[in-house]
Amino acid sequence: MPNFDESIAEAARAVRAGDAVVYPTETVYGLGADATDADAVERIFELKGRAREKPLSVGVPDVATAREYTRPTAFEAEFMEAFLPGPVTVVVARGPDLPDVVTAGGDRVGVRIPDYDVTLEFYRRADRPVTATSANRSGDPSVTNPAQLDAGLRSAVGAVLDAGDTPGGTESTVVDPGRNVIHRRGALADDVETWLTDRADAPPTVDD
Template sequence: MSNLDDSIDAAAAAVRAGEAVVYPTETVYGLGADATDADAVERVFELKGRDRTKPLSVGVPDVAAAREYARPTPFETRFMERFLPGPVTVVVERGPDLPDALTAGRARVGVRVPDYETTLEFYRRAGRPVTATSANRSGAPSIRTPAELDPALRKRVGAVLDAGETPGGTESTVVDPGRNVIHRRGAMADEVAAWLTEEAGAPPTVE
C-alpha cells in the first residue's frame, strides 16, 4: 500500500478508537472524530476551544450514508442528490445515533459530502460519520497543509492524514432546503438559490 493508503487506514482506525484526527478536504484540513460518540465529539470541542453552543457538522461518504444518520425528507434528499458531493452543507433532521453534544441540543444537523476522493475514502474506512470542522483553534486561521497545524493540537490527535496541500477555495454554502433558508452563502450559492427558487416555488431566505 502507498503511504497515503497507510495514512488513511491509520486515521480511520484512530476515529474508530474514539480519537480525534486531522484530515484533508477539498477546501482546508478538518478535525474529525466519531460523530456518534459523545465523548469523541466533546474532545473536538476541547481541542478547538469551540463554544459548545455552536454545533458541528458531520461528514459522510455519500447521500446513502447521510440517510443512515439523518432523516432528510424526499425533497431534501433530492437536493442532496443534486449538490452532493460538493461544497454544500445541507441541514436536515438528525437521526437518533447523533448525540446532543454534536448539534448543541438542536434537532437538525449539517451534513457534508466533500468533493475530494481522499476524504471520501477516509470516511468509508472509518465506517461512521465524522465531525466536519476546520483543524484550527477557534479564532485562528484555517490551514491548508499539515505544516501549519498548531503544534499543541498536533500532539493531542490520534493521527494526521497528510495529503499535502488542499485545493482550497470558497467555504461551503450552508443551506436548510426543507425550510428554504441559506444560512451562509459560499461556494455554489447562486446555483443553490436558483434550484430552491424553482423547486420550492419561492426564493430562499438568506440569513
C-alpha cells in the same frame, strides 16, 4: 505521498479508537472524530475552543449513508442528490444515533459529503459518521495545508492525514433546503441560491 493508503487507514483507526484526526477535504482541512461517540465529540470542542452551543456537522461517504443517520424529507433528499458530493453542508433532521453534543441539543444536523476521493475513502474506512468542522482553533483562519496547523492542536490529535494543499480553499456553503435558508455562503453559493429559488418558488433567506 509514500504509503498514502496506510495514512488513510491510520486515520480511520484513530477515529474508531475515539481519537481526533485532521483530514483534508476539497475545501479546507477538517477536524474529525466519531460523531456517534459523545466523548469523542466533546474532545473536538475542547481542541477547537468552540462554544458548546455551536453545533457540528458530520461527514459521510455518500447520500445512502447520510440517510442512515439523518431523516431528510423528499425535497431535502433531492437537494442532497443534486449537490453532494460537493462543497455544500446540508442541514436536515438528525437521526437517533447522533448524540445531543453534536447538534447542541437541536433536532437538525449539517451533513458533508466532500467531492474529494481521499476524504470519501477515509470516511468509508472509518465506518461511521465523522465530525466535519474546520481544523483550526475557533476564531483562527481555516487551514488549507497541514503546515498551517496550530502546534498544540497537531500534537493533540491521533493522526494527521496530509494530502498537501486542499484543492478549493473556500469553506462549504451551509444550507437548510427544507427551510429555504442559507446559513453561510461559501463554495457553490450562487448555484444553491438558483436551485432553491427555482424549486422552492422563492429566493432563500441568507443569514450571513
